[in-house]
Amino acid sequence: KPNIVTCTAPVNIAVIKYWGKRNEDLILPINSSLSVTLHQDQLKTTTTVATSRSFQEDRIWLNGKEEDITHPRLQSCLREIRRLARKRRNDGEAGLNLTGMSHKVHICSVNNFPTAAGLASSAAGFACLVYTLAQVFGVEGELSGIARQGSGSACRSMYGGFVQWIMGKKDDGKDSLAQQVEPETHWPDLRILVLVASAERKQVGSTSGMQTSVQTSCLLKHRAESVVPERMVEMIEAVQTKDFTAFAELTMKDSNQFHATCLDTYPPIFYLNNVSRQVINLVHRYNRHYGETRVAYTFDAGPNAVIFMLQQHVTEFVQVVQHFFPPDTNGGQFIKGLPVSCAS
Ligand code: DP6
Numbered sequence: 203k204p205n206i207v208t209c210t211a212p213v214n215i216a217v218i219k220y221w222g223k224r225n226e227d228l229i230l231p232i233n234s235s236l237s238v239t240l241h242q243d244q245l246k247t248t249t250t251v252a253t254s255r256s257f258q259e260d261r262i263w264l265n266g267k268e269e270d271i272t273h274p275r276l277q278s279c280l281r282e283i284r285r286l287a288r289k290r291r292n293d294g295e296a297g298l299n300l301t302g303m304s305h306k307v308h309i310c311s312v313n314n315f316p317t318a319a320g321l322a323s324s325a326a327g328f329a330c331l332v333y334t335l336a337q338v339f340g341v342e343g344e345l346s347g348i349a350r351q352g353s354g355s356a357c358r359s360m361y362g363g364f365v366q367w368i369m370g371k372k373d374d375g376k377d378s379l380a381q382q383v384e385p386e387t388h389w390p391d392l393r394i395l396v397l398v399a400s401a402e403r404k405q406v407g408s409t410s411g412m413q414t415s416v417q418t419s420c421l422l423k424h425r426a427e428s429v430v431p432e433r434m435v436e437m438i439e440a441v442q443t444k445d446f447t448a449f450a451e452l453t454m455k456d457s458n459q460f461h462a463t464c465l466d467t468y469p470p471i472f473y474l475n476n477v478s479r480q481v482i483n484l485v486h487r488y489n490r491h492y493g494e495t496r497v498a499y500t501f502d503a504g505p506n507a508v509i510f511m512l513q514q515h516v517t518e519f520v521q522v523v524q525h526f527f528p529p530d531t532n533g534g535q536f537i538k539g540l541p542v543s544c545a546s
Pocket of ligand 1: 215216218219220221229235324325352353354355356408409502503
């Protein structure tokens with residue numbers, strides 16, 4: 203009879219962006235990054251892993267469709283979890299449920315949001331895969347280094363709240379891990395709103411996009427070496443002191459610099475669309491109207507805006523968005539508000 207485990211993992215939104223690798227196979231970044239993990243009930247991946255003696259081979263289904271299990275990143279995660287499981291068995295840890303350890307797995311994973319639309323689906327996906335496999339094989343401990351080998355940003359979804367991915371220095375990547383900066387309970391009145399400008403698949407995937415950026419953009423090199431190290435310190439400080447103004451300004455500047463490096467990439471990469479640019483303008487006009495930074499935006503490898511604000515401004519800002527982007531006008535590209543809280 204099969205042994206079955208189901209887990210969920212949330213999306214994370216980077217406020218200091220990861221863009222560029224120094225090692226493609228191990229997925230080691232050229233700079234550290236920092237993100238906010240969303241609440242479990244909102245944007246999430248649910249993964250079920252079954253093991254059984256009767257399974258002939260490892261197989262995987264994503265959103266109901268069977269995918270290629272030989273994908274190198276999937277293989278890295280499976281191999282690393284099985285390696286840890288073997289290590290624990292060889293170390294002779296007592297009380298381990300070892301049945302099925304050598305068995306093949308069937309993996310079934312579903313997202314409750316559009317895949318590959320720049321909504322960090324690979325992050326939640328690989329975080330969930332690694333976490334669920336670890337449960338099935340009875341592996342515990344530091345797993346962000348394994349999730350990282352599925353997709354860089356996935357390592358940050360292994361923790362809740364505010365999470366940094368420390369780039370590390372070692373060639374083998376052992377020190378390139380995620381670490382919680384503050385737990386999900388730390389900033390209860392911080393709110394996140396996702397404005398869906400388009401649910402289409404993105405034109406250029408992050409993996410190949412950042413490859414081209416590393417090869418061609420000197421702005422990216424400058425960013426990684428001279429901008430991000432200081433910004434990480436400032437961002438951690440802003441999070442720890444719950445300084446919304448500092449948090450918001452750093453978030454917007456870092457998003458803008460990331461998209462500037464995309465434009466500096468040759469040939470250039472465009473992730474923002476007209477709606478994204480209108481949202482950027484709207485946020486700045488809104489903040490200028492109040493003479494203070496009440497709202498911040500950030501965009502990943504896609505046109506959808508993620509908005510940060512404090513609870514007391516949500517109702518009004520949502521009304522403003524609905525005024526400027528009424529549903530179904532705007533050439534069909536209507537914007538859907540989805541209030542997401544990062545605290546339970
Ligand atoms: C723009 O983690 O998807 O969202 O490591 O190649 O899988 P791979 O890339 P991925 O890149 C995410 C890039 C980003 C910024 C971020 O999340 O930090």
